[in-house]
């Protein structure tokens with residue numbers, strides 16, 4: 001969206017002006033950035049209609065900044081930004097993100113050292129070149145080294161499920177302890193991002209020292225990597241992750257939790273709307289900004305905070321809305337539980353139904369079932385069905401073959417209640433071929449659900465080349481549901497794609513693709529993903545009782 005691009009460029013100008021010590025001008029550009037971001041209509045159409053005067057009529061935009069914006073709209077770049085950039089290394093925007101190093105220091109560093117990248121700067125600090133600059137000393141060097149490491153470690157993310165596992169340990173240590181009033185995770189983890197690069201726990205306490213000594217004593221906590229008055233970053237003994245434990249006074253807990261949850265843009269916007277100051281309860285931050293409370297999962301959505309519809313934000317789908325799982329494996333193929341085990345697990349989960357969707361015959365690596373084996377498994381399901389209140393549905397995760405045809409004949413597929421179609425082979429097709437392949441399956445009248453659409457594995461493998469828009473359109477046209485696969489390393493489709501699906505009227509299903517009875521609770525990760533997409537229960541097929549399913553899925 002043009003407004004985001006223009007706002008981004010104004011923001012960069014603001015950062016560079018701050019480096020130059022032009023604080024006032026920097027603030028003017030920062031404010032203008034917020035105005036453009038909040039604008040209801042595209043700034044380009046405003047300019048077309050009303051020209052320079054139209055821009056100048058906006059809040060916080062004077063004649064000078066209006067000209068800079070007009071420059072971009074006319075020429076596709078801002079001469080002011082280009083001129084400023086000429087004086088700085090390419091990496092300047094990353095360099096300004098180094099934590100603990102303010103603009104004045106950054107300016108001194110850039111004036112006195114010849115550095116192009118953050119890595120160069122770290123080298124200079126390690127070579128003790130920084131202390132030779134007047135006014136800077138060894139402590140600045142240490143801050144640079146630590147700050148660059150933190151910045152670089154951001155690429156070393158962990159899966160959300162792994163982040164949960166780690167912070168659960170910390171939360172268990174702290175919860176219920178005398179000196180601890182409240183404990184909450186913040187950052188990407190609280191926003192339920194797919195991967196987490198910075199683990200943050202916020203603690204309300206009157207005795208920070210007691211809290212930190214408690215944390216430090218835990219067997220999983222190694223050295224303190226970084227420390228300031230209120231927070232300590234510790235290395236975690238299992239894996240290469242660090243965790244920042246931030247202590248705040250109870251009267252500031254709400255505002256600290258809010259700020260540390262981020263993302264930065266959202267925090268900035270709420271602060272500028274009046275939500276700054278100390279609050280015990282996070283809800284009061286939003287109230288002070290005259291905004292509805294925005295669930296953390298929606299704070300990344302990029303949609304203008306001021307446009308969030310209060311009903312929409314409280315009504316997003318919840319874990320308790322899910323009534324069943326439509327993609328589950330048993331030991332008939334590569335699962336580790338019997339039909340009975342998986343049904344018991346589904347009962348424990350409080351479900352009304354479960355579809356047992358083992359692999360089809362071409363997935364030899366995963367113990368795919370021949371049509372005879374499938375028929376025998378279906379008999380077992382019928383027996384178990386008689387013994388339980390739960391609806392146990394006959395299903396299959398059918399391979400989509402290279403040409404887009406399915407791995408079972410229609411006669412076999414007709415015996416099933418739920419057909420999930422997925423790609424498990426030849427991932428390296430070009431986009432056109434892969435899109436055609438998947439669309440063929442989506443259009444098949446006996447296919448109910450498209451499984452893990454892109455095949456990506458987070459932190460391991462990109463998805464295959466596929467035109468997501470075309471697949472979603474085919475799903476909309478043929479009333480095929482699209483899965484959010486809750487397996488933490490898949491989370492496929494992404495929140496963005498799920499949001500697009502909703503807008504196209506495509507039904508979404510949240511499945512776990514469980515291969516063991518213990519995996520059914522991982523549905524929460526799929527629900528998190530759906531919440532990030534702003535989905536409501538009504539957008540999701542498996543929040544409905546079977547009798548309310550659409551006609552083409554009835555059996």
Ligand SMILES: [Zn+2]
Pocket residue numbers: 397422424451452
């Ligand atoms: Zn699969």
Ligand SMILES: [Zn+2]
Pocket residue numbers: 327329397513
């Ligand atoms: Zn599967």
